[in-house]
Amino acid sequence: MTPAPLRAPDHLTLALPKGRILEEAIALLSQAGLPLTLPEKSRALRHEFPGVTVLELRNQDVPVYVDLGVADAGIVGKDVLIESGREVYEPVDLRFAQCRLSLIREVGATAPIVRVGTKYPRAARAYLNARGIPAEVVKLSGNIELAALTGLAEAVIDLVQTGSTLRANNLEEKEVLFESSARLIVNRAALKLRRERLRPLIERLRELVTEDRPA
Ligand SMILES: Nc1ncnc2c1ncn2[C@@H]1O[C@H](COP(=O)(O)OP(=O)(O)OP(=O)(O)O)[C@@H](O)[C@H]1O
Ligand SMILES: O=P(O)(O)OC[C@H]1O[C@H](OP(=O)(O)OP(=O)(O)O)[C@H](O)[C@@H]1O
Numbered sequence: 414m415t416p417a418p419l420r421a422p423d424h425l426t427l428a429l430p431k432g433r434i435l436e437e438a439i440a441l442l443s444q445a446g447l448p449l450t451l452p453e454k455s456r457a458l459r460h461e462f463p464g465v466t467v468l469e470l471r472n473q474d475v476p477v478y479v480d481l482g483v484a485d486a487g488i489v490g491k492d493v494l495i496e497s498g499r500e501v502y503e504p505v506d507l508r509f510a511q512c513r514l515s516l517i518r519e520v521g522a523t524a525p526i527v528r529v530g531t532k533y534p535r536a537a538r539a540y541l542n543a544r545g546i547p548a549e550v551v552k553l554s555g556n557i558e559l560a561a562l563t564g565l566a567e568a569v570i571d572l573v574q575t576g577s578t579l580r581a582n583n584l585e586e587k588e589v590l591f592e593s594s595a596r597l598i599v600n601r602a603a604l605k606l607r608r609e610r611l612r613p614l615i616e617r618l619r620e621l622v623t624e625d626r627p628a
Contacts, residue, residue: 425610426466428478428487434595435469437509438488445617464610476501476598485603486611492572492593496533502604505597505618512574514590516540517561520583524567530560531570540570540590558582 420426425447429438439451449467452460460467468484475489476497488507492514514536516529526548531537537550548568553560557571562582572593573579573586597618604611 422606423610424464424466425486425607425614426468426484428468428470428475428484428489430472430475430489430493431469432472434472434488434490434510438507438595439467441507441509441618441621442488442614444621445614447614473497479598479600482600482602484600485607486597486599486614488595488597490593491591491596492533492536494596494598495591495593496535498535501598502601503596503598504615505622507595507597507618508622510595511593512572513592514570515573515586516568516570516588516590517558517573517579517584518568518587519561520585522561522567526567528560528566529568529570530557530566532557533570536590537570558584 427442429435436451439449443449447465448463449465452467452469458469460469468478470478472489472493473496475487476494476499478484479487480499480501490510492512494501494503514533526546528549528551529537529541530551530553532553532555534550534552541548541550551560551566557569558578560566561569561584568587570590576586579586597615599611599615
């Protein structure tokens, strides 16, 4: 196998998630001065721009690529970052993709919580342990709320934004575990090696998010 070519210190590799974050991430990074455009729909997974490579990943894989240094930086939801358990440098709260991770039950449910369905087993266990609730955590992959509707679980832990999914399914939010938004994450070694590219990017993104929404 041929070794991977060394990347020049003035080249950036970014890990971005496909899905709802991609478009806004590309728009913000372009505003910050990177020569990026939204990739055309295709099966290509790696997109080349002048001086920048974009790796298009699943959300959960963004912290892995950044922590292991395959990507210099990435954008990912705080929810996914917490769940990953990876302690990467997180210099900018980008303030989009705002939502919260909450404990959700059917309206009026009072039965003891025996099972909890979630896409976030690590956060769920930490929450249940802190509350002293001896429930089993069942890892699910999507449409998590169905678990509470079908009796698979007495409660679910999932994201809420507008609350319309809850209202449409006769569910209610019982407690917020934490708030989430998109974050810039950076590999610590890359921050030194590619300082000239990463420092101005961090500064510009900080300016852009505070310009958008003054405190
Ligand atoms: N309804 C929502 N409103 C605002 N932000 C959201 C909402 N749902 C999810 N998010 C945020 O956007 C991120 C990406 O969500 P997206 O829906 O693209 O992921 P997904 O397709 O469920 O993930 P995957 O299939 O890769 O597990 C989430 O990690 C969260 O931070
Ligand atoms: O409060 P709301 O505005 O209704 O948003 C919350 C919903 O959005 C997300 O689901 P998504 O649409 O991403 O589908 P998924 O369950 O397949 O991830 C999340 O899992 C909730 O179901």
